[in-house]
Amino acid sequence: MEDTISSEIIFDGRILRLRRDRVRLPSGRVGSREVVEHVGAVAAVVVRDDGSVVLVRQFRKPVERVLLELPAGLIDEGESPEDAILREIIEETGFCAGRLEKLLDFYIGPGFTDAKIHLFMASDLTAGEPAPDEDEEIEVVILDLDDAISRFGSEIIDAKTIIGLLMAKER
Numbered sequence: 001m002e003d004t005i006s007s008e009i010i011f012d013g014r015i016l017r018l019r020r021d022r023v024r025l026p027s028g029r030v031g032s033r034e035v036v037e038h039v040g041a042v043a044a045v046v047v048r049d050d051g052s053v054v055l056v057r058q059f060r061k062p063v064e065r066v067l068l069e070l071p072a073g074l075i076d077e078g079e080s081p082e083d084a085i086l087r088e089i090i091e092e093t094g095f096c097a098g099r100l101e102k103l104l105d106f107y108i109g110p111g112f113t114d115a116k117i118h119l120f121m122a123s124d125l126t127a128g129e130p131a132p133d134e135d136e137e138i139e140v141v142i143l144d145l146d147d148a149i150s151r152f153g154s155e156i157i158d159a160k161t162i163i164g165l166l167m168a169k170e171r
Contacts, residue, residue, distance in 0.1 A: 001026065002033075015039050015074060016115075038115035042085040043072035044122045045103070045164040046095060053148055053168065054093050054125075055161070057139040068141060068148075068155040070164050072117070081118035089122055091131050093140050098124030103167050108159060117160050121168060145169060 002023040011018040017037040024030055046054035057068050073088035075081060082100060089097055103119045132138045148156065148165055156162060 002031070005030065010034075034112065036113035036115065038113055039077075040075040040081070040116055040118070041072060042075060042081050042088060042118045042120065043070045043160045043164060044085045044089055044097075044100075044120040045168040046071055046089055046093060046097065046122045046125065047168065048125055048142065049123075052142050052144050053165065054095060055141045055143060055148060056092050057141050057155075058137060063157075066155075067158060068151060068161070069158055070161045072160060075118075082120075085118070085120050085122070090128065091133065092136075092138050094128040094130040095122075095125045096128055097122035098126065103164070106163065119160065119164055119167070121164075121171070 002025055005022040005024055007019055007021045009017060009019050015038065019035050019037065021033045021035060022030060023033055048054065054071065055068050056071050057066060059066050071089050071092040073084065073092070075084040079087075086097060086100065089095055099122065101121045103121055105116055105118050107113070108115045108117060130138065130140060145165065145168060149169060152162055156165070
């Protein structure tokens with residue numbers, strides 16, 4: 001364990017906060033840690049009755065490219081992860097999920113952030129119209145699960161999508 005000696009907020013934004021902590025290590029030495037605090041996120045493997053999966057294609061500014069991903073988003077203040085993912089699935093894909101199963105919670109990079117993704121599998125779908133956020137441009141893509149997995153390393157390069165699709169393949 002490391003004991004926090006002091007903590008300083010460097011940046012405080014809408015979805016994340018950056019802080020610098022001074023810590024005392026078990027050896028007694030003092031170190032510095034930069035920590036990204038995150039509001040939390042959700043993602044879902046959305047599975048249609050025929051076994052195909054519903055993905056979204058969108059431009060991701062931090063990596064400057066278009067990616068194919070699981071529907072996902074942030075957890076709003078006071079919202080449960082279950083409510084957040086049901087809302088995100090409707091907004092991004094138009095589908096309403098009648099069944100939701102928790103797969104896994106995981107940290108995306110515990111060496112620098114507390115960001116956690118709550119991963120679900122959604123099924124028993126009813127089709128509707130997507131209603132993405134005003135600042136999002138999203139294309140809905142429906143693929144056979146094996147076809148989606150074959151795109152690892154090209155269009156599918158983010159951890160949440162790879163983890164989710166591999167877990168779906170095991171089921």
